[in-house]
Amino acid sequence: MELVEAIILSVLAASTPLLIAATGELVTERSGVLNLGVEGMMIMGAACGFAGAWLTGSIVVGAICGIVAGTLMSLVFALMALGLAVNQVATGLALTILGIGLSGLIGAGFVGERITPAPHLYIPVLTDIPLVGRVLFGEDAFVYLSIALIVGVWWFLYQTRPGLILRACGDNHVSAHALGYPVLRIRTLAVMFGGACAGLAGAYLPLAYTPFFIPGMTAGRGWIALALVVFASWRPGRLVVGAYLFGAVTILQLHAQGWGVGIPSQFMSALPYLATVIVLVLLSRARTGGSTAPAALGTVFVPDR
Amino acid sequence: MQLVLEKRAERSNAIALVSPLIAIGLTIVTMTILFAILGKNPLLALQAYFIAPLTDGYSLQEIAVKATPLVMIAIGLSLCYLANAWNIGAEGQFLIGAVAGSWIAVKTQGTDAGAWVLPAMLLLGAIGGALYALIPAICKVKFGASEILTSLMLVYVADLFLDYLVRGPWRDPHGFNFPTTAEFDPVATVPVLIEGGRLHLGSIIALLVVAAAAVLLGRTIKGFEIRVVGAAPRAARFGGFNANQLIILTFAVSGALAGLAGIIEVAGPIGHLQPGISPGYGFTAIIVAFLGRLNPIGILIAGLFLALTFIGGEQAQIAMKIPLDVTKVFQGILLFYVLACDSLILYRFRLVFPNRQVTRGTG
Numbered sequence: 293m294e295l296v297e298a299i300i301l302s303v304l305a306a307s308t309p310l311l312i313a314a315t316g317e318l319v320t321e322r323s324g325v326l327n328l329g330v331e332g333m334m335i336m337g338a339a340c341g342f343a344g345a346w347l348t349g350s351i352v353v354g355a356i357c358g359i360v361a362g363t364l365m366s367l368v369f370a371l372m373a374l375g376l377a378v379n380q381v382a383t384g385l386a387l388t389i390l391g392i393g394l395s396g397l398i399g400a401g402f403v404g405e406r407i408t409p410a411p412h413l414y415i416p417v418l419t420d421i422p423l424v425g426r427v428l429f430g431e432d433a434f435v436y437l438s439i440a441l442i443v444g445v446w447w448f449l450y451q452t453r454p455g456l457i458l459r460a461c462g463d464n465h466v467s468a469h470a471l472g473y474p475v476l477r478i479r480t481l482a483v484m485f486g487g488a489c490a491g492l493a494g495a496y497l498p499l500a501y502t503p504f505f506i507p508g509m510t511a512g513r514g515w516i517a518l519a520l521v522v523f524a525s526w527r528p529g530r531l532v533v534g535a536y537l538f539g540a541v542t543i544l545q546l547h548a549q550g551w552g553v554g555i556p557s558q559f560m561s562a563l564p565y566l567a568t569v570i571v572l573v574l575l576s577r578a579r580t581g582g583s584t585a586p587a588a589l590g591t592v593f594v595p596d597r
Numbered sequence: 598m599q600l601v602l603e604k605r606a607e608r609s610n611a612i613a614l615v616s617p618l619i620a621i622g623l624t625i626v627t628m629t630i631l632f633a634i635l636g637k638n639p640l641l642a643l644q645a646y647f648i649a650p651l652t653d654g655y656s657l658q659e660i661a662v663k664a665t666p667l668v669m670i671a672i673g674l675s676l677c678y679l680a681n682a683w684n685i686g687a688e689g690q691f692l693i694g695a696v697a698g699s700w701i702a703v704k705t706q707g708t709d710a711g712a713w714v715l716p717a718m719l720l721l722g723a724i725g726g727a728l729y730a731l732i733p734a735i736c737k738v739k740f741g742a743s744e745i746l747t748s749l750m751l752v753y754v755a756d757l758f759l760d761y762l763v764r765g766p767w768r769d770p771h772g773f774n775f776p777t778t779a780e781f782d783p784v785a786t787v788p789v790l791i792e793g794g795r796l797h798l799g800s801i802i803a804l805l806v807v808a809a810a811a812v813l814l815g816r817t818i819k820g821f822e823i824r825v826v827g828a829a830p831r832a833a834r835f836g837g838f839n840a841n842q843l844i845i846l847t848f849a850v851s852g853a854l855a856g857l858a859g860i861i862e863v864a865g866p867i868g869h870l871q872p873g874i875s876p877g878y879g880f881t882a883i884i885v886a887f888l889g890r891l892n893p894i895g896i897l898i899a900g901l902f903l904a905l906t907f908i909g910g911e912q913a914q915i916a917m918k919i920p921l922d923v924t925k926v927f928q929g930i931l932l933f934y935v936l937a938c939d940s941l942i943l944y945r946f947r948l949v950f951p952n953r954q955v956t957r958g959t960g
Contacts, residue, residue, distance in 0.1 A: 328745065368933070372933060372936060372937060375602070376602065376936075376937050376940040376944070377602055377940055377943075377944055378936045378937060378939070378940050379936070381683055381745065382887060382932075382936055383933075383936060385685060385880075385883055385932070386884075386929055386932040386933050386936060387929075389880060389883075389884070389925065389928060389929040389932060390925075390926065390929025390930060390932075390933065391929075392925060392929075393922050393923070393924070393925025393926035393927075393928070393929050394922075394926055394929070396920070396922030396925065397920055397922045397923065397926060400920055400922065507922075511753075512749075512750070512753050515746060515749050515750065516750075518746060519743075519746045519750070522743060522746070556761050556765060558757040558758065558760050558761035558764075559757070559761065561757050562753065562754045562757045562758070565750040565751070565753040565754050566750075566754060568746065568747075568750045569732075569736070569742075569746075569747045569750050569751065572736070572742040572743060572746060572747055573736050573740045573742045573747075574740075575742075576736075576740045576741040576742040576743075577739075577740040577741070577742075594602055594603070594604060594944065596603070596604075
C-alpha cells in the first residue's frame with residue numbers, strides 16, 4: 293500500500309511539469325502558432341525560478357520569476373514569428389538554443405545550492421486517509437494549480453467567446469482577419485500564455501521536484517510537452533490523460549531500474565523518448581481520415597491592409 | 598503612427614547579400630553589451646573570441662577541425678530544409694554514425710586487419726546515420742508523424758545507447774573503469790594532413806561534400822526538385838514531383854552526412870568512442886545551415902565562422918574566465934538575427950498613420 297501510494301505521488305509529481313507546459317502550448321497552437329521553443333522557455337523558467345527562490349527564500353517569488361522568464365522568452369518568439377513573419381519552426385529552434393545557453397549562464401552561480409522545496413498541503417484527518425489521503429489532499433500547490441489551469445483552459449476555449457475567437461484565428465486567420473479580429477494581437481497573447489506556462493513548468497522542477505538546479509535539467513521535457521499536444525489532438529481533456537500516462541512511464545522505468553530487472557539502465561531511461569515516438573506514430577496513423585490540428589498551425593500571417 | 602510589415606513585390610537581392618553580415622554585426626553589438634554585463638572588458642573579450650584564434654597556426658588548424666563536422670552536417674540539413682523536411686535530430690544521427698563505424702574499430706582491435714578498416718568504418722558510419730535518419734522520415738511519410746518531434750526524441754535515445762555501449766560491452770578493459778573504448782588502432786584512425794598537426798583527411802572530405810552539394814543543387818534535376826518541393830509545394834505536385842520520396846531522400850542523405858561526420862570525429866581528433874563526443878554539433882549545424890542561407894558555399898563560410906566561436910569561446914574561458922555558455926548564447930542570438938534579417942528579403946517595414954483618414958470624394 294505504502295509503495296502504491298508512493299508511486300502515485302511520484303507519477304503526479306513527474307506529470308505536473310509536462311501538464312503545465314503542454315497546457316500553455318495547447319493554447320498557443322490553438323491560435324495557429326507553433327512555438328517549438330518550449331524546452332528553451334522551460335529551462336529559463338527553471339534557472340530564473342531557482343534564482344528567485346534562492347535569493348528571496350520564497351517559493352512564490354521563485355514561481356513568479358519562472359513565469360516572467362518564460363513570458364519574456366515567448367515575447368522574443370512573438371516579435372520574430374509574428375512581428376517579422378519569420379518561419380516558426382526555425383524561430384522555435386533558435387529560442388531553445390538561446391534558452392539553454394542563457395539558463396546555463398544565469399544558473400551557473402546557483403549550481404550546488406539547495407532550497408527548501410515547496411511544502412505539501414496538510415489537512416488533518418483528510419490527508420491521513422490511507423492510500424488516497426496524500427494523493428488527493430497532500431500535494432504541493434503546483435499540482436492543484438496545474439489541474440485548475442487545464443480546467444480553466446478548457447472552459448476558456450469551449451465556453452467563452454474570446455476562446456472561440458482564438459480558435460478561429462488558429463483555423464483560418466484570413467477569415468478571422470476579415471471579420472475584424474486582431475489576429476496578430478490575439479496570437480501574441482496566446483504565445484505569451486504559452487511562455488508563462490512553460491516558465492512555470494520549468495520553475496516547478498527546481499522548486500518542487502528536486503530542490504536544486506542543474507544545467508539542462510529539463511532533459512527534453514519541453515519536447516515531450518510538444519508531443520503531448522499532438523497526442524491530445526489539441527484537446528484539453530486528452531492532454532490530462534496523456535500527461536499522466538507519460539509521467540507514469542517515467543516513474544515506472546525509474547522503479548524498474550531500482551528493482552534491478554536485468555535490463556541496462558540506459559534502455560529504461562530511453563523509454564519515455566521511445567514511447568513518445570511510438571505514440572506519435574500510432575496516433576498519426578489512426579488519424580488518416582483528416583487532421584485534427586488547427587488548420588492554420590505554423591503558417592505565416594501578414595495582414596494586407 | 599504604426600510600423601507595419603508588408604510584402605515586397607520582389608525579393609530584395611541586395612538585402613539577401615548583406616543580411617548575414619548585418620546579422621553578425623548586430624550579434625557582436627549584443628555580445629559587447631553582454632560582456633559588459635558580465636563585468637568583462639568587451640574589447641578584450643571580442644579580441645579573445647574573434648581575433649586571437651586567427652593569429653596562430655594551431656588555432657587555425659583547430660578551427661578547420663571543428664568546422665569539418667559542422668559543414669558536413671549543415672550541408673545535409675540544408676537539403677532537408679530546402680525540401681521543407683525538418684530534420685532536427687542530426688545530433689543523434691551523428692552519434693549513431695560514430696557508434697556504427699566504431700563497431701569495426703572495436704572488433705578489429707589488436708588484430709592484423711589491413712587498410713580496409715578505415716574505409717569500411719566511414720562507410721558503416723554513413724549507413725548507420727542514414728538508417729537512423731530514415732526512422733523519422735518513414736514515420737512521417739507512412740504515418741504522418743511529425744518528423745520534428747520524432748527526430749529530436751531519437752537524439753536522447755542515441756545518446757543513451759552510446760552511453761550504454763561505452764559503459765558496458767565496449768568499455769576498455771584496461772581503461773581504469775572510465776567509460777571509453779580503447780584507443781583505435783592506427784589503421785582505424787583518420788590520417789592527419791600535416792605531420793604533427795591536427796588537420797585531418799576529414800576536412801578534405803567536407804570540401805568534397807560542399808562541392809557535390811553545389812553541383813547537386815545547381816546543376817541537376819534532383820536539386821531542382823528539392824528546391825521546388827520546398828518553395829512551391831503546389832507547383833511541385835503539378836510538376837509530378839514526389840514530395841514523400843524527397844523527404845526520404847533528403848533525410849537519408851543528411852543522416853548519412855551526419856553519421857559520416859560522427860565517425861570521422863571519433864576516428865580522427867578524438868581517437869576513441871566515449872560519451873560527450875559532440876559539443877552539440879548537430880544543433881549548431883542548424884545555425885550554420887541558416888547562416889549559410891542553405892547554400893553550399895555559404896555553409897562552408899558559416900561553418901568556419903561558427904567553428905571560430907567554439908575555439909574563441911574556449912580561449913576566452915581560459916584567458917578571461919568567461920563561461921562557456923556564452924558561446925551558446927552567442928550562437929542562439931546569431932540565429933535570431935539571421936532569421937530576422939532574412940525576413941527583410943521578402944518583407945519591408947512601412948510607417949502607416951491610421952489617424953490620417955483618406956478623404957473620400959465628397960465635393
